[in-house]
Amino acid sequence: MVQDQASALRQLKKLRDSLSPDSLPTPADLLASLPRPSGFPAIALVLPEHQGIEIPPMQTWAHTLLGDVRRTCLWDQGGLITLISPSGIQEPFTPTQATVESPGGPLLVLPRIPGLPHLPSRPEPDRIRFVRHLVRSLSNCGELWVTLRAAELALSQAILHATDLACILVPRHPDAILRSYEAVKAIHLSGYFSTFALIGLDAGEPEGNDPLVERITTVAKQFLSLDLVPAGMVLSGRPSKNGINTQLRGLIGHLDASSCDFLWFLTERLLNPIPGDVNLP
Numbered sequence: 187m188v189q190d191q192a193s194a195l196r197q198l199k200k201l202r203d204s205l206s207p208d209s210l211p212t213p214a215d216l217l218a219s220l221p222r223p224s225g226f227p228a229i230a231l232v233l234p235e236h237q238g239i240e241i242p243p244m245q246t247w248a249h250t251l252l253g254d255v256r257r258t259c260l261w262d263q264g265g266l267i268t269l270i271s272p273s274g275i276q277e278p279f280t281p282t283q284a285t286v287e288s289p290g291g292p293l294l295v296l297p298r299i300p301g302l303p304h305l306p307s308r309p310e311p312d313r314i315r316f317v318r319h320l321v322r323s324l325s326n327c328g329e330l331w332v333t334l335r336a337a338e339l340a341l342s343q344a345i346l347h348a349t350d351l352a353c354i355l356v357p358r359h360p361d362a363i364l365r366s367y368e369a370v371k372a373i374h375l376s377g378y379f380s381t382f383a384l385i386g387l388d389a390g391e392p393e394g395n396d397p398l399v400e401r402i403t404t405v406a407k408q409f410l411s412l413d414l415v416p417a418g419m420v421l422s423g424r425p426s427k428n429g430i431n432t433q434l435r436g437l438i439g440h441l442d443a444s445s446c447d448f449l450w451f452l453t454e455r456l457l458n459p460i461p462g463d464v465n466l467p
Contacts, residue, residue: 210314213457220321220450227441228330228448230349231385232373233264234356234365235337241357241387243267244333247420249290250431251385253438257328261296263345264333280319296323303341306459317453329438330448336369343376344459348451350380350441353417353434356398357387366402374410382406383417383437 211219231251233241244266252258260267267286286293305313324330332349334342346352352373356366370382384403386396399416406412418433 210311211318213310213314216314216317217450217453217457220453222450223444223446224324224449225446226324226327226329226448227351227438227443227446228332228349229438230346230352231264231331231333232339232346232352232354232369233266233333233335234354234362234369235335241266241355245286245288245293248293248331249288250420251434252290252331253329253435255288255291255293257326259294259296259324259327259330261330261332263298263302263342264335265298266333267295267297280316283323294327303338306344306456310457313456317449317456320452321449324449336365336372339369339372339376344452344455346373346376347378347455348448350446350448351383351437352378352380353383353385355385355387355420356396356402358398362398363401363405366398367405370402370406370412370414371410374406374412381415381437382412383415383434385417385431385434386419388420 244260244262248260249255282297284295284297286295305316332345334346339346354366354369354373356362359365366384373382384396384399386399396416396419403414403416406414415437416433417437418431420431
């Protein structure tokens with residue numbers, strides 16, 4: 187019975203939207219209405235594919251990476267934070283905010299949207315509604331983090347290329363060098379032009395050197411002519427002497443605020459998708 191009501195409500199909303207097409211802006215008007223710059227830096231946290239390893243829940247260690255958690259938003263497209271979906275009707279591709287407790291205070295989270303890679307191939311009104319909802323969700327954001335899975339980078343380029351910094355998480359695992367290098371290579375070959383950084387997971391103190399990070403940096407320089415930037419460590423589940431990852435905070439602090447255009451670049455890519463953005467059956 188509840189499912190029937192939910193289906194009826196969705197059909198009613200679709201009918202209402204079809205009868206009032208003028209309520210949606212045109213793509214040009216939507217782009218023109220977006221703030222430029224966005225008003226916040228956007229950082230991609232890329233998760234390499236690893237067999238037999240479980241990355242601890244992000245809420246247990248995110249505070250070591252973030253600045254002011256009160257103004258930080260985590261878009262957990264990589265699925266590092268497990269959330270119970272809120273009750274009620276959720277339209278496809280609509281970001282639904284949730285608050286998650288962490289050692290550094292409450293975190294504002296946009297949970298993973300499973301069907302998001304299909305969004306560029308959806309009708310234009312769906313893409314416009316998604317952007318409008320996302321802009322409202324990020325209206326008070328001072329810093330945005332987006333987690334992405336390396337296996338989905340080919341279908342997440344609209345998001346990735348809109349960010350101002352890409353950080354690859356390097357866990358302690360025998361395959362970490364190979365898998366992290368594969369993620370670096372995929373980002374590089376996609377045409378990403380912003381800074382790359384490597385963050386060691388459970389590798390030592392935040393200001394120390396991680397041998398895995400150093401080896402990945404060497405390989406990337408040798409085979410891709412790419413200069414990767416070490417960005418400190420994440421110490422999940424245990425306290426550190428220095429707390430916040432100051433190496434990473436320094437990288438983010440040096441981003442040019444006038445060039446942080448996440449909202450505009452993401453919207454432009456969603457409204458004018460290139461063939462590689464569209465997940466065709």
